[in-house]
Amino acid sequence: MGTGKSSVGKMLAKETGYLYCDLDAMIVEQIGMTINEIFAIHGEAFFRDLEADAVKQVSSAARLVVATGGGAVIREENRALLRKSGVVVNLEASLEEIYNRLSNDSERPLFNDRKSPGKLAELLEQREPYYADADIRIDTTGRKVEDVVQEILLLLRGMSGFGNS
Secondary structure, eight states, X not given: OOSSHHHHHHHHHHHHTOEEXXXXXXXXHXXXXXXXXHHHHHOXXXXXXXXXXXXXXXXXXXXXXXXXXTTGGGSHHHHHHHHHHSOOEEEEOOHHXXXXXXXXXXXXXXXXXXXXXXXXXXXXXXXXXXXXXXSEXXXXXXXXXXXXXXXXXXXXXXXTTXXXX
């Protein structure tokens, strides 16, 4: 949440010639409700089920850059499918940077309930073990999107099999 997944994902897709998919946008389009509406009407568990279905849908696609919501990796089956289908990149940022990026954002239901740095820190701490499971981790604090994308490309080129499909 607030680490640059969408911006970096779009640019990475453009640089690689892959298609870009934002899982949250995919869910919104399929359900016809905003993420806030889904959370408010059906709850987080229902949203996580939709998210798991979306992960299943995209995991069989080739040449796709997928931006997941920050909570998608909480479920083991999601992490396993994402890892099986490609390289998992975790973008992170300092608490202060995330808070500043999200301070005027009302479209993130889990942040809406945690509008203090302390509550946001709790959420990040809870999710850290799942984020740590990524193949690549990159800190985006104070960095340009272009620089983050170039670092990802450099790391991907060093991995066997990347770019050969």
